[in-house]
Amino acid sequence: MTEKHFINKAFYETFMVDQEGKHPVAVLGEAYFHETELDSENLSHIRYAQGEVYYHFKDYEAAIYKWEKVKGTFVAWAQKNMADAYFQLGNTTKAEELYKSVQTDSDSLTSEIALQLFSLYLEQERKEHAFRVIKEAVVQNPDYPNVTSLARTFYEEEQDWSSAIELAVNEIIRTKSTAWMQVLIGYIQKGFTKDTEPDYFSEVLRAVYEADIPRFREMVSAHWNSYRQSSYDLKWLQAINNLFDGIGYAETAWEEISDLYRSTYKRLISGSYFITEFEHLVPNLLANWLKIANQTDALFAAAAVLAWEGLFPSTIERNTLQHAEHVLYDYKEQNPGLEEGLHLLDTVLAWAEQNEFPLDVRVRWMMEKLLHADNSHVLVTGINGSGKSYFINSILGEQVLGANSPGTIIIEDAPQVSVQIVSQEGQSEMSVEEFYEITAHGNEQDVAFTFQLPSPFLQKYELSFIDTPEFANQPIENNRLFRYLHYGDSLLFVLNAHEPFTAREQEIVLTLQEQAPNLPIHFVLNKLDGMRREDIVRLLEDVQMRVQPYFPNARVFAAHANEIGTYMQALARSVRPAERRTSQVLSAVRNVLIDVMEQRIAAENSLMESIHWNEDMLVKLNGFINNLTALEAEKYKVIASSYRDIKENIAVDMRRDIPVLLQGATSLIHDEQDFRNIHVTLNEQMNDMIQDYVTEKILPKLTVALRNWLDEVKEELSQSQTYLYETSEAFNTLYEEEKMQLTGDFKILEDWRRDTERMLRRIRIADINILLRFTPGQFLLKSAGKLLGGFSQNKQLLENQYRKYIENEDYTEVTQEVIRMCFEQFTLFERALEEDVSMFFAEPFRILKETVEETHMEIQQQRDKHSAMKANPEVFQDPLKLFHLRLRQQEVIRNMRYVAQMPEVEPIG
Known part of the structure; x- marks a missing residue:
């Protein structure tokens, strides 16, 4: 009897030995009857087996009844079986x-x-x-x-x-099972592990390495690609570096891992991270x-090892440096x-453009023109008076x-x-006539040209x-x-044969x-015209020495087309085109980086200068x-004072x-008047x-006075406007643009002229109570007039x-009243003068304050x-450093x- 019988509820089969053709119920019944005849108390094993048979025949209640009566060693299994029966009956509780x-x-x-409880809980949907x-x-x-x-x-x-990954990891470590390795690899490839700490x-990786290196490579690759998309990217690199430090490198193919190292290193130094984030990982x-x-x-x-050590000294171990040197020394393949x-050049140019460090259009043009061409590019220069232009024309x-070379010109063969x-603004087509016009009169502008023409010489020698x-x-x-020096494949320096290789030319x-x-x-x-051949040979030898x-x-x-062309062609062919272009491209990259750095320094300096200037x-x-x-x-003081x-x-x-004037009113009094009302008449x-x-x-x-005043005001305001104009010009000169135009509002002069004319037309003096006021003198006088005015003998007295x-x-009060009424409007006008003068200057003030x-x-x-x-200097410095x-x-x-020194070419002829 084994536990398998209990697990499968097959213990009853132990009773069926040598009982062929009999039903288990009959066999167990006989056994039960036999035991009772023997008066045995140990019937638990038979009852247990009977319960199994009833269970298989789905008589679960009978099975439970039998298992309830089981005692001894069968109890635990009987209890489990009763639970199975209740489960089948639907009584899950x-x-x-x-x-x-x-x-x-x-x-x-x-x-x-545990498995039965698991099934029960699933049926009840009790997932936890x-x-x-x-x-x-x-x-x-x-x-x-x-x-x-x-x-x-x-x-x-x-x-x-998380649980599935944990299960797979534990099973791999425990069993080294290939199947579980594939399960975990599948999880990794589907991205289920990318949020798990790489450590x-x-x-498990060590376990897989020890058991199955091909699957180790597969698992490492899966992890690498998965973590690349997660925040654990750099932690994975740390983990895999630590792992590789601790394992021996078995003789196996590591191509895929090597590719991952390469792509990762290139990604790290592409500018996606700050250097401080990953520099500790790189060694x-x-x-x-x-x-x-x-x-x-x-x-x-x-090369990466040596370059990193050059930029970050003492970070690479000595044995790694020696290994790198041996690899480079022993490398046999051509890889220019x-x-x-x-x-790299395209990346640098794109980064410079994105960060507003534009490359000179002429340099970019030269790159595009020369770096992708198959011909050999010969730079030609010399000092004034060398006859360089004449030499090129004679060769072509x-x-x-013309005599006046207009900047830099690429001359190439074309149909x-x-x-x-x-120019700095861009490039465009121009007619040959326009080009000759510029050539004839010289050119002070910093421009470059491409001159294409059918040229047997250039075509023949591929120059x-x-x-x-x-x-x-x-x-x-x-x-x-110097702007284009690194784009040439060779340089011809033209010498005047009458004064060759002077100290200036040597310098x-x-x-x-x-x-x-x-x-x-x-x-x-x-300029060998007129010289004898033997003199030319002697001169050539002398200059060569x-x-x-x-x-x-x-x-x-000597300025001879065929000899020069043949030599230049042989010189170009002595170095592989790809190697030659590689050197030029790398020089171009270095020049661009220098230019960007200079622009950055200039930008910082310009900012500070601009701050100080502002x-x-x-x-x-x-x-x-x-x-x-x-x-x-x-101006308000002058204008208001003049007005006052x-x-x-x-x-x-x-x-x-x-x-x-009022005292002279006595002439209006005569004895014929009615003195009873004379005060009214006189008033x-x-x-x-x-x-x-x-x-x-x-x-x-x-x-007259106000008109003169307005003329004076106009002069005062005109003087102010002259000052505003002069100041505007001074500021515009400083700004180097029409930054401001300060103009006073002369409309107030027109308003004042209109207002004064209106006020002058409206001067009216209302009747003033001169003799009708209630004063003691006037009261007595008026009373006497009324009482005595009717008698002629009193008229003289009155x-x-x-x-x-x-x-x-x-008459002081009367006079003040007349003055008040006369100047009432003018006083109101005076009160507004300050505000009006401010209006004249309002627009200049607005412009100045806005500025x-x-x-x-x-x-x-x-x-x-x-x-x-x-x-944040690293935002700029890190990309440049990388x-x-x-x-x-x-x-x-x-x-x-690539040997820096060009191989010497045998002389022609």
């Missing part, structure tokens, strides 16, 4: 209770109960209980049949990838990569790196160049004549000329040749060689605003004239006298009294930009595969 009540030391029974019980089952007895497979199926159905897989990454690098990657890996170089057999002009400006008396480094060529040490330089003796100490590989030619402008603007405020106050003087002068006249007549005085005397004088009163009356605000804003923006540059790193890698490869 009772079934669960019984399963949990079983107490046993049997691993098999424990596992069986199912998860707990299956996990316990796996931990307690993972070798039990179907436990791990059921767990895996459950986890996958529930998409509990979690270190142990081990490169060391491990170099150990497993396939033949294709070996050169790149070794042109494709990598062009890719065409009058292409038909065409000319392109390239193109790059004609550059001659060296004049300016500093050598200012010559435009120039040595400078050129220092800037481009790998560029072959040769010399051409020009003078050149030799400085340029041992240089040739000195701050200085702010001081000037605020100073001018203060001056203008003072000018406004001064007019009023005061006329008021003085009125204070003098009106009392005299009217005196008001008429005042009105006539104002109309005839004051109004004309005031009109006349004398009225005369005396009028002559001696104080101040703009300047403040610009200063702040510039400071923020400068602070950002200083606060570009330099990639450049160094390419240069390491080139220098190992």
Whole structure:
């Protein structure tokens, strides 16, 4: 009897030995009857077996009845079986209770109960209980049949990838099972592991490495590709580096891993990360990569090691450096790196453009023109008077160049004549006539040209000329040749045969060689017309001897097309085109990086200069605003004071004239008047006298005075406008643009002229109570008139009294009232003068204040930009540093595969 009988409820089969043809029920019944006859108390084993038979025949109640009576060693299994029966009857509560009540030391029974509970919980959709019980089952007895497979199926159905991954990892470590390795690889490939810490897989990876290296490579590759898309990308690199540090490199093919190392390293140095994020990973990454690098990657890996050590000294271990050097030394394949170089160049150019460090259009044009061409490019230059243009024309057999070379010209063979002009703004087609016009008159602009024409010479020798400006008396480094120096395959320096290789020419060529040490330089003796052949030969030998100490590989030619063409063609063919272009591409990359760095420095300096300039402008603007405020106050003071003087002068006249005028009213009194109402009559007549005085005397004088005042005001405002114009021009000169046009509002002058005319027309003096006021004197006088005015003998007395009163009356109040009424509108006008003068200056003030605000804003923006540059220098410096790193890698490869000194070519003829 085995546990298998209990598991399968097949214990009853032990009773069926030698009982062929009999039914289990009959056999067990006989056994039960036999035991009772023997008066045996141990019937538990028969009852247990009877319960199994009833269970198989789905008589679950009978089975339960039998198993309830089981005692002894069968109890635990009987309880489990009763739970199975209740489960089948649908009484899951009772079934669960019984399963949990079983107490046993049997691993098999424990596992069986766990599996049954698992099924029960699934049926009840109690997923958490199912998860707990299956996990316990796996931990307690993972070798039990179907436990791990059921767990895996459950986890996958529930998409509990964390548990599924844990299960697969543990099973691989425990069993080294290939099937479980494939399961985990599948999880990795589907991306289920990318959010798990990479260190979690270190142990399982070691286990897989020890058991199955092909699947180890497959699993590592799957992890690598998965983590690339997650935040654990760099942690994975740390983990895999640590892993490879701790394992021995078995003799196996690591091509896929080597490819992953290469792509990862290229991604790290592409600019996706800051250097500080990954620099600690690179030394081990490169060391491990170099150990497993396939033949294709070996050169790149070794170059990467040396380049990294060059940029980050003392970070690579010595044995790794030695390994890299041996790889480079022993590398036999040709790999000039042109494709990598062009890719790097495109990357640098795109980055520079994106970060607003535009490359000179002419340099980009030269790159596109020359780096992808098959012809050999010959730079041609010389000093003033060397006859360079004449030499090129004679070689081509065409009058292409005039005496005044217009900048840099690429001359190349083509089916038909065409000319392109390239400037900082861009490139465009131009006619040959326009080109000749520029050539004839010289050209001060910094432009370049492509001149294409059918040329048997250029076609035959597969050459193109790059004609550059001659060296004049300016500093050598200012010559435009240096911009294109690294794009030439060789250089011809034209010498005047009548004064060849002067100290100045020697200095120039040595400078050129220092800037481009790998560029072959040769010399051409020009202006040989009229010289005898033997003299030319002697001169060639003499110049060759003078050149030799400085340029041992240089040739000195007579200006003969075939000899020069043949030699240049042989020289070009002595170096593989790809290697030659690789060197030029790498030089182009270096020049672009230098240009970007210079632009960055210039940008920072320009920002600071702009900040200082704007701050200085702010001081000037605020100073001018203060001056203008003072000018406004001064002009108001002058204008208002002049206006008040007019009023005061006329008021003085009125204070003098009106009392005299009113005192003269005595002439209006005569004895024929009705003295009972004389005060009324005289009051009217005196008001008429005042009105006539104002109309005839004051109004004309005031009109003239105000018109003169307006002329004076116009002059004052014109002076202010002149000051505004001058200041505008001064600021515009500083800004180098029409930044502001400060114009006063002369409309106020028109308004004032209209207002004064209107006020003058409206001067009216209302009747004033001169003799009708209730004063003691007037009261007595008026009362006497009324009482005595009717008697003739009293008229003389009354006349004398009225005369005396009028002559001696104080007319100060009347005069002040007349002045008040006369100037009432003018006083209101005066009160508005200050606001009106402000209106004249309002627009200039607005413009100035807006300019101040703009300047403040610009200063702040510039400071923020400068602070950002200083606060996050790695945003700019890291890409540049990585570009330099990639450049160094390419240069390491080139220098190992390409001899810097061009091989000497045998003389022709």
